[in-house]
Structures are given as structure tokens and as C-alpha cells.
Amino acid sequence: MEKTLYQIFKTFFKVGTLLLGGGYVILPLLQSELVEKKNWIDDDELCEYYALGQSVPGIIAANTAIFVGYKLKKTAGALAATIGITLPAFISIIIIAKLIEEIIRLKFIQSIFWGVGIGVVLLVFLAIKEMWKKSVVDKFTCWIFFLIFILSACFKAPPAALIILSIFIGIWIEYQKKIEHGESQK
Amino acid sequence: MIYLKLFLEFFHIGLFSFGGGYATLPFLYHIADVQKWYTTKELADMIAISSITPGPIGVNVATFAGFKTAGILGSLIATTSVILPSFIIVVIISKVLEQFKHNKYVRSVIYTLKPAGCGLLAAVGVDMFINNINIPGMILLAGLFFASLTEKRDPLFYLGVSALVGLIAGFFNLTG
Numbered sequence: 001m002e003k004t005l006y007q008i009f010k011t012f013f014k015v016g017t018l019l020l021g022g023g024y025v026i027l028p029l030l031q032s033e034l035v036e037k038k039n040w041i042d043d044d045e046l047c048e049y050y051a052l053g054q055s056v057p058g059i060i061a062a063n064t065a066i067f068v069g070y071k072l073k074k075t076a077g078a079l080a081a082t083i084g085i086t087l088p089a090f091i092s093i094i095i096i097a098k099l100i101e102e103i104i105r106l107k108f109i110q111s112i113f114w115g116v117g118i119g120v121v122l123l124v125f126l127a128i129k130e131m132w133k134k135s136v137v138d139k140f141t142c143w144i145f146f147l148i149f150i151l152s153a154c155f156k157a158p159p160a161a162l163i164i165l166s167i168f169i170g171i172w173i174e175y176q177k178k179i180e181h182g183e184s185q186k
Numbered sequence: 187m188i189y190l191k192l193f194l195e196f197f198h199i200g201l202f203s204f205g206g207g208y209a210t211l212p213f214l215y216h217i218a219d220v221q222k223w224y225t226t227k228e229l230a231d232m233i234a235i236s237s238i239t240p241g242p243i244g245v246n247v248a249t250f251a252g253f254k255t256a257g258i259l260g261s262l263i264a265t266t267s268v269i270l271p272s273f274i275i276v277v278i279i280s281k282v283l284e285q286f287k288h289n290k291y292v293r294s295v296i297y298t299l300k301p302a303g304c305g306l307l308a309a310v311g312v313d314m315f316i317n318n319i320n321i322p323g324m325i326l327l328a329g330l331f332f333a334s335l336t337e338k339r340d341p342l343f344y345l346g347v348s349a350l351v352g353l354i355a356g357f358f359n360l361t362g
Contacts, residue, residue: 017240020342026242052287055296056279058272059244060206066276078277082269089241090265093249094258096239104231108353114361115352116234118323119345122330123237124311127208128304135205135300144298148305152212153313156219159212159306160202166302170295177294 003040003072005080011038012065012084019061019088026050026061030068040072057163061085144169188256189263195221196248196264200271205303207243210268212306214247215313223255230318238345244268322360326351 015029027050034040041049049071053064062085069081103109136142144166151157195217203209211233218226232254236246245265252264279286286292319327330344355361 019241020238054206056275057202057204058200059210059242061242062245062269062272063276066273067280070277070280075277078273082273085242086245086265086269089245090249092239092241093246093253094261096235097250097253100235108356111352111356111361112349113231113234113352115326115348115350115355116238116345117230117318118326119330119348120234120237121314121319121327122334122344123341124208124307124314126334127206128308128311131205131300131304131307135304141297141301145301145305148302149308152306152309159216160198162306163202163204163299163302166298167295170298171291174291174294
């Protein structure tokens, strides 16, 4: 199928509309749209972009979309993909946000939100579990996890400061490795 | 200047949140503490609504929080600025993709960032658990948790079940 900017936008708009309950369902969605229906990229490429999407800051679903968009039609394609994946979320919230101020006073709506709120806590737990499995792979990463957890939970440190701290730790350990490696070569 | 503040706050969320949809939550809770644009109770409602509306949850919550703070223009600014860092970073990385993939420093930073993102979210999870759940809520959460252990289900399954339980619990005044 032709890769016009409009087609790219439309495809990601569709993916954005079907994304419900958190971004973790994006991989199967993209697989069916981009690989099977459109044949724009293959399975390996998609998995690579998905992995890359997790390796840069921001929302994974959007990152993956932008990587694919760029691959299809450079910066303009990336822009079309960005707008496509974002717009459904934007529109649906704008429509709902006005309404919600009114209906949130209704007792049964509050009860439903109470329930959904607890469902969300579970989804957050499941997300933590998934992230733990993928990220805490040895003693060192376990230390990082608890360091950041304690600084955030007990000391209310700003999240951005903690992310910057982790970036410095990452650079520092690689630098140390390089020095050790250099010395062992001498 | 509320719009500039919105731009800066949400740009920094897009720039520093790491590890997926819920990774924006630690930042949004931090904003609730510092800027007082919304309460943590309102944020919890926004997150619940964002989970059952189309789109990546991080974008939904940003739009919502922007709307809450400064109307439609606020939501436009919040959404654009939360996505802008992604756009810039991904386009730049796409241009140097091979170097990026094989760079040792990049790998090392990602290796430390992943558990850090997880630690941040865990702090939010504990906070949500301690501050927003009453006894009937704990029972519901425990039930959902055991259901999740038996088999992997769609997120919408948990949200649907918990909405239904909420509706029923409301009739018996258990929702606090």
C-alpha cells in the first residue's frame, strides 16, 4: 500500500483509537496494521522499533509510532505518525472532560470511578511487575531500583532529578569499565 | 503565566518519564504536590478515566490535566509539550540509529534507567495503595490480583470488573 502522509496519519489514528487500557497492547495492534495489512515494515523491524521506543524517554506507544513514521517518510512521516497516535486521545478527553465535571457529582458514577480507580492500582502493580522482570536483571539494577524507590517514596525527591541521577550513574559505570579495561591492557 | 508553566511542566514530563504509559504518573503526582493545579484525588479520577478512553494513557492524562488547569488551550499545550521531547529525540536518534544502537554509553544508561523508572513507579504504586484504598477496596484489589495470577488477561477485563463491583458496592455504601 502507498505510504502517503495521509495514509500514515490515518493508520496511526486508527491504532490510537484502538489503544485502550494502557499502551501495552500497542505491539499486537501495530503488528496487524503495519505488518499484516499494510506491509510497510516486517516483524523484526517492528520489534526493533518497539524495543527502541522503550529505550528513549516519553510515552512508549508514541515513541514507537514516531520511529515507524520516520522510517516510512522521514521527519514528515514522523510528524504524521505523532499527530495520528495523539489525536484520538486528545479528542476523547476534550469531549469527556467537559461532561465529567457534570456527571461526577452523580453517586453511581462516583461508585464506578471508585471501582475503576482500584482496577488502575492493579494495572500499575502489573506494570511494575513487568518492568521489574525486564529491568532488574542483577544485583546492581536491584540496588538502583531500591535507591530510586526510597528517594522517591520516603524523601519525595523530584522524579526528574532521580532520572538525571540514574543517567549519571549509567555514564559513570561505563566510564569505570573503560578505565579498568584500559589498565588491564597496559 | 500559566501557559508557559504548563508547557515547561509537561515538556519536562515528556523528557524525563521513562518506562511506558504509567511512567508519567510519578511526575503528575509531583505536580499535584508542587503546583496545586489539581488534587491527588482529582488526579486519581483523571487516571481512571484515561484508562478507559482511547489513546496512550500518558497522552490522555496530559490532555486532562491541561484541561483541568487552563481549559482547551491548556490541554492543547499540555498534550503538545508532553509529546514534543519524544518527537525531537526519536527523529534525531533515527538519523543516527546505527551509532545509537551500538553505543556503549547509551546501553549503560538504558541499563540503569530501566530499574530507575520501575522504582519511581513502585513509589507511586505504594502511595496509591496507602492513600486511596479502604477495606472493601482492598478486598476488590486482592480479588483482582488473584485473578491476574491465574492467567494473563486484557487490562479492560480488570477495569470492567472493577467498574461493575464499584457500582454494586455503591449501593451498599461501601465505596467511602
